Amino acid sequence: MLENQNLRMTRQRQVILEELRKVKTHPSADELYENVKRRLPRISLGTVYRNLEILTRLGEIQHVEIGGAMKRFDGNPTNHYHIRCTRCARIDDVRIGPLKQVEDALAGSTDYQITGHRLEFVGLCRKCSRNKS
Secondary structure, X not given: OOHHHOOOOOHXXXXXXXXXXXXXXXXXXXXXXXXXXXXXXXXXXXXXXHHHHHHHHOOOOEEEOOOOOOOEEEOOOOOOOEEEEOOOOOEEEOOOOOOHHHHHHHHOXXXXXXXXXXXXXXXXXXXXXXXXX
16 A cells, blocks of 8 residues: 555554554554654654554554544554543444444435444443442
8 A cells, every 4th residue: 555655664654553553552642652662762753643644544554533632543444443431541442343234324314425434432441440439
């Protein structure tokens, strides 16, 4: 995909992608920067941000667009759902496939051409529900 955009897989891009795909925590750019910096001590936060945007645009990763103030990233570019803890903001993948029937049901009730959907589940993670009191 990079070649189609006249971009090459730079060392920085490769390390960012590897570090993001190693974790399942859907980190922010700042969190990912801390991990990448261990391998590339001279990398700047701006370089991490720019490469995350490029990798998102190319479909190599996802920008997780769900509630919460911080931009998060996901190394899994396939279409899947997320669940967010409303107390600690933890984000996890939901282990069900995309629900095509949601798009099918909506298609008959709108004049939009449906190209996809995002579905956010919210709740309390195991740790937060144990510490509710």
